[in-house]
Amino acid sequence: MSIVHPRSIGYTADSWRAELAATVRLAAPLALAGLLQMAIGAMDVMFIARLGPLPLAGASLAVAFQGTLLWSLCGLTGSVAALIAEAVGRKGPAIREVRRATRMAFWLSVLVGLLGMVLCFNGEWIMRMTGQPPEVAMPASTYLDIIAWAFVPQLIANVLRNFVSALGRPFFATMIALAVLPVNFIGNYILIFGAFGAPEMGLEGAAWASVITGIATMAAFVLAIQHNRRLRRYHIFGNWWRPEWEGFKAIVRIGTPVAITIIAEAGLFGSAAFLMGNIGALELAAHTLALNIAALAFQIPFGIGQAAVIRVGYHYGSRNREAIGRAGWAAISCSLAFVAVTGGGMLFTPELLLSAWIDPADPANHALVALAVSYLAIAAAFQLSDALQAVAMGALRGLQDTRVPMAYAILGYWACGFTLALYLAFETPLAGLGVWIGLATGLSLVAIALMQRWIRREKLGLIRH
Known part of the structure; x- marks a missing residue:
């Protein structure tokens, strides 16, 4: 799919068939990426289950809390896609508008990611408040203390996923999700069971594997964008220190x-x-x-x-x-x-x-x-x-x-x-x-x-x- 303006052939559908085809081309890789993300989660469960019922129960509680929080914050920061799509529809490439909106989505990702980390660092208190037994609350809080470090890279990766998708490159999301599957598998295997001379970390190793997977996903999006001529021209990583408060407010208002x-x-x-x-x-x-x-x-x-x-x-x-x-x-x-x-x-x-x-x-x-x-x-x-x-x-x-x-x-x-x-x-x-x-x-x-x-x-x- 080529990048661009809805008035161009790929995006101005003069017929239902053209619009349906454009929707399928966009939706198929995004849906497949979602399925691959679920596969990564299922892989984590399979590894942790081998540690026993208590670590599995603790990790399940931790993931339920952190996953819900992460999903909601992804909805907040991912709302930049609506702003990017509107800018492209209104002005063609709209390089400046897209860059500013994406930059503010990065800012927001860091701010709310830090908030998510604070909540995870207080995981033991949260587990006690919800009446969880100590033998389950303890491994859950340990898992949350580590997986908290994945918040910011995962949120930035989510912004980049929305950026490439809104600009006609949704297959990047699929290919990157596929590429990090073996990263997650190897990380779990080495860190949980201490393979290849690494220390045996058990449940903590599973949490660190998730952090590594999140960082790898973010890095893969950065590399893909920097090596794509059409996406690189938006220079979304430049002048990252400059605020654009109207764009920031728009993302918060919608998200x-x-x-x-x-x-x-x-x-x-x-x-x-x-x-x-x-x-x-x-x-x-x-x-x-x-x-x-x-x-x-x-x-x-x-x-x-x-x-x-x-x-x-x-x-x-x-x-x-x-x-x-x-x-x-x-x-x-x-x-x-x-x-x-x-x-x-x-x-x-x-x-x-x-x-x-x-x-x-x-x-x-x-x-x-x-x-x-x-x-x-x-x-x-x-x-x-x-x-x-x-x-x-x-x-x-x-x-x-x-x-x-x-x-x-x-x-x-x-x-x-x-x-x-x-x-x-x-x-x-x-x-x-x-x-x-x-x-x-x-x-x-x-x-x-x-x-x-x-x-x-x-x-x-x-x-x-």
């Missing part, structure tokens, strides 16, 4: 509601796990399996949603109302086509999907499989809602509309979804199924509200040009 939205959604699913744990260990295990499958499937709509931010942002900057609508609807159509496949798999071949984690034919797993299959039936239904809310949210972010969607997310996920899940789980015989019905309801309400806002974007004045 803060995004970060809060992510916390609301991640918090909903995290709370669902706690509800399941109160119902029973078997229900929690089945929930974890089903949610892993749903999370993998969600990476595709999530990647399409990221593409929608950029595609809609281009046309928003070029003041092309018809193209804005085409870009949003093309992304929505792509996501619906995909979830028809994943939803069908969850509904009609759930045991085949579960076989990636457990043996469904083993009699010892019969009860676990039965529960997981029932949860996947509901997951198949909310695939539609999950895809719609992800892509509609992305399209609205392309219009730099984030505050009202944030309110929709808080109300839909918590006032409705969580409340219903809590009631159905403990006040009716539905138990675990009630939790999943609550999740599906929350996602569906948010999806309906966001789609209504996208459809009425003209009447609501979201296209201000």
Whole structure:
């Protein structure tokens, strides 16, 4: 894909086919990069699991806390993509505007990254406040003390990922995620088990491997940008000390509601796990399996949603109302086509999907499989809602509309979804199924509200040009 202006052939779609093709070219590498990031996380779990249940439990708590915080801060700093897309759509290459916005995203990454580090350094206090047993809280706090050092490089890498994607090089994200996979594997193997003469560090080694992977990812993006003629001309690493307060404020204004939205959604699913744990260990295990499958499937709509931010942002900057609508609807159509496949798999071949984690034919797993299959039936239904809310949210972010969607997310996920899940789980015989019905309801309400806002974007004045 060539870099550039939406008025050029790659970006001004005179037909639905051209817009769909442009969306797929942008979304496919972003979605694949998301899947590779999940593979890195799964690799960490496989290594840590060999250390025993207590280190695994501690690391799981630490990653749940740090991961949610990192994801939300990535939403904050990654909002620079909407500003870059608008600038390119409005002025072609827009070298100065893109450089200034990216520079301020770097500043913000360092500031909020330091805040994230402080929170992680207080991990033991946080674990105690949430009532975690000492034998789990101690390894969790140890893991957080180390992985905190990955915050700033991971956030800067996220800004660079959005930079290259908004400028037509999304495949860099895929290639870099693929390249750091062996870095993560080797780092875990050497540092956890003390291979090749290195000291055996156990859980601490796993945390340091994650830090190394984060630094390697950032360095790989820097090298890729510096060796690409089209991207290098933006000189995003020059004059890094110069403030551009208007750009800084714009990223904070757009990105803060995004970060809060992510916390609301991640918090909903995290709370669902706690509800399941109160119902029973078997229900929690089945929930974890089903949610892993749903999370993998969600990476595709999530990647399409990221593409929608950029595609809609281009046309928003070029003041092309018809193209804005085409870009949003093309992304929505792509996501619906995909979830028809994943939803069908969850509904009609759930045991085949579960076989990636457990043996469904083993009699010892019969009860676990039965529960997981029932949860996947509901997951198949909310695939539609999950895809719609992800892509509609992305399209609205392309219009730099984030505050009202944030309110929709808080109300839909918590006032409705969580409340219903809590009631159905403990006040009716539905138990675990009630939790999943609550999740599906929350996602569906948010999806309906966001789609209504996208459809009425003209009447609501979201296209201000």
